Amino acid sequence: xxVIGWSSxxxxxxxxxxxxxxxxxxxxxxxxxxxxxxxELPSNDFCLICHSQPGLSVTLSDGEExxxxxxxxxxxxxxxxxxxxxxxxxxxxxxxxxxxxTHMGKHLTIDTDSDVPLCSSCHEHxxxxxxxxxxxxxxxLEDDRAPNCIDCHxxxxxxxxxxxxxxxxxxxxxxxxxxxxxxFADGALGHRAPSRGWFTVTYFSxxxxxxxxxxxxxxGILHVEFDxxxxxxxxxxxxxxxxxxx
Amino acid sequence: xxxxxxxxxxxxxxxxxxxxxxxxxxEQYIVRFDTHQRLQHFLMMSTFIILLFTGFPQRFSELGVxxxxxxxxxxxxxVRTIHRVAGLVMLADAxxxxxxxxxxxxxQRRLGALDMIxxxxxxxxxxxxxxxxxxxxxxxPKFGRFSYLEKFDYxxxxxxxxxxxxxxxxxxxxxxxxRFLPGETLQVAHIVHGDEAILAVGWILLxxxxxxxxxxxxxxxxxxxxxxxxxxxxYAEEHPLEYxxxxxxxxxxxxxxxxxxxxxxxxxxxxxxxxxGSVPGPEGxxxxxxxxx
Numbered sequence: 001x002x003v004i005g006w007s008s009x010x011x012x013x014x015x016x017x018x019x020x021x022x023x024x025x026x027x028x029x030x031x032x033x034x035x036x037x038x039x040e041l042p043s044n045d046f047c048l049i050c051h052s053q054p055g056l057s058v059t060l061s062d063g064e065e066x067x068x069x070x071x072x073x074x075x076x077x078x079x080x081x082x083x084x085x086x087x088x089x090x091x092x093x094x095x096x097x098x099x100x101x102t103h104m105g106k107h108l109t110i111d112t113d114s115d116v117p118l119c120s121s122c123h124e125h126x127x128x129x130x131x132x133x134x135x136x137x138x139x140x141l142e143d144d145r146a147p148n149c150i151d152c153h154x155x156x157x158x159x160x161x162x163x164x165x166x167x168x169x170x171x172x173x174x175x176x177x178x179x180x181x182x183x184f185a186d187g188a189l190g191h192r193a194p195s196r197g198w199f200t201v202t203y204f205s206x207x208x209x210x211x212x213x214x215x216x217x218x219x220g221i222l223h224v225e226f227d228x229x230x231x232x233x234x235x236x237x238x239x240x241x242x243x244x245x246x
Numbered sequence: 247x248x249x250x251x252x253x254x255x256x257x258x259x260x261x262x263x264x265x266x267x268x269x270x271x272x273e274q275y276i277v278r279f280d281t282h283q284r285l286q287h288f289l290m291m292s293t294f295i296i297l298l299f300t301g302f303p304q305r306f307s308e309l310g311v312x313x314x315x316x317x318x319x320x321x322x323x324x325v326r327t328i329h330r331v332a333g334l335v336m337l338a339d340a341x342x343x344x345x346x347x348x349x350x351x352x353x354q355r356r357l358g359a360l361d362m363i364x365x366x367x368x369x370x371x372x373x374x375x376x377x378x379x380x381x382x383x384x385x386x387p388k389f390g391r392f393s394y395l396e397k398f399d400y401x402x403x404x405x406x407x408x409x410x411x412x413x414x415x416x417x418x419x420x421x422x423x424x425r426f427l428p429g430e431t432l433q434v435a436h437i438v439h440g441d442e443a444i445l446a447v448g449w450i451l452l453x454x455x456x457x458x459x460x461x462x463x464x465x466x467x468x469x470x471x472x473x474x475x476x477x478x479x480x481y482a483e484e485h486p487l488e489y490x491x492x493x494x495x496x497x498x499x500x501x502x503x504x505x506x507x508x509x510x511x512x513x514x515x516x517x518x519x520x521x522x523g524s525v526p527g528p529e530g531x532x533x534x535x536x537x538x539x
Contacts, residue, residue, distance in 0.1 A: 131308070134417075134436060140307040143322040179421045186429030187420070194433065202433040209441035216402070216445060220453035223395065226379035231462060233381065 075157035126191035
């Protein structure tokens with residue numbers, strides 16, 4: 001099954017590992033494309049022996065214990081990422097024992113110092129659009145309540161957005177916005193900027209405000225400039241005998 | 247009989263029954279704004295400043311200075327709370343103003359506030375001002391109670407409060423809003439709220455601050471909206487048509503108390519309609535709100 005994604009970018013090698021698969025590649029389930037130089041890498045089935053079990057946790061290098069969610073193998077395989085190797089997103093964990101993680105970033109950085117979430121390495125446009133949204137504002141101003149990618153899209157059971165029902169969306173919004181209905185969920189831009197064909201009223205409202213702001217400020221600034229210039233001219237003409245008032 | 251005051255920028259002789267020297271020494275003032283209007287402006291000004299400093303970091307959240315400022319203020323949740331409280335106070339002030347207008351116009355039958363409604367004269371004044379700016383005319387247009395620019399300023403705020411206030415309420419209570427409105431309303435509210443704020447702040451900083459503070463003819467400060475009073479000289483210069491009407495209803499100068507140093511107002515006269523109230527003068531006496539029709 002061909003992997004279909006929003007982005008045509010290759011999954012990033014965040015920690016320097018070789019890219020294991022490209023979106024669009026036909027990849028047998030769980031088997032990464034073999035690297036020409038490196039050793040054979042474990043299959044997803046191998047990872048899932050442990051990681052399908054609940055109750056796992058990881059001890060970070062500073063001693064903090066971080067619980068790990070169990071991965072549902074069926075949900076993973078039927079998700080849009082089901083054809084990808086685990087190591088596409090978790091490249092540092094290719095060997096056993098697993099190397100120590102320094103931290104589990106709130107933006108799913110997973111053992112990198114980057115502030116940019118993992119998902120953006122393939123879904124860069126969506127991430128940029130997210131940053132422009134109300135949720136992005138909360139993220140940029142460093143409020144921990146900001147929803148990140150997995151809060152809406154989950155980790156290992158990401159479904160195509162086209163397959164979400166309205167009530168799915170409303171339920172997802174309702175996790176934070178208690179009582180949200182389907183109309184509320186319809187207000188989500190969906191990681192796309194408004195345009196003539198997408199959120200049309202929003203787009204033209206923005207355009208109108210730009211024109212209005214430019215026109216009004218231009219009028220105001222010109223009025224101020226003319227007023228001052230005319231006053232200066234008046235002063236020059238009248239000399240000291242002129243009034244300091246208009 | 248009074249010799250009419252000479253008005254206009256180039257005509258400086260001030261003649262009056264007391265003689266020019268005495269008229270300029272003894273500063274006279276006219277009350278232009280009542281207590282309610284002064285309070286409304288003060289609330290508008292204060293909440294505007296608070297909203298600006300708590301709103302712009304959210305509008306321009308990508309800037310490092312915004313992130314620094316938000317964390318300095320105690321985090322985003324604190325900033326949002328301050329912003330919402332100030333916004334609600336501003337909306338309350340707007341309601342206060344509308345109620346004040348209804349009371350004044352409908353109940354007290356004082357129609358002076360209707361002067362704020364734009365008229366064809368305002369367009370003519372704007373055209374004449376343009377001619378004056380371009381030195382095609384030697385004199386500024388003569389204004390009544392409110393010039394075209396003051397009316398523009400007022401109605402721009404009226405519009406701005408409506409847009410920003412309503413969109414702000416929608417952003418404050420999005421779940422409630424979408425019980426009645428389509429979801430796209432949230433995105434429209436988000437865009438117009440921030441962009442209209444940019445317009446409002448731009449206008450206030452670039453135009454209003456100039457006309458109220460930095461203009462050479464008012465620098466450092468035009469206190470009229472805070473004290474409610476404007477000197478007769480300024481009144482005659484800025485609003486000559488209204489000043490002429492006020493002069494016609496003034497009592498004779500001889501009826502005013504003698505020996506009053508400093509500021510004086512024209513004392514109360516029966517020919518005026520009922521006043522909103524009176525503003526205490528510097529001597530502590532209640533004096534008429536003569537400028538309030």
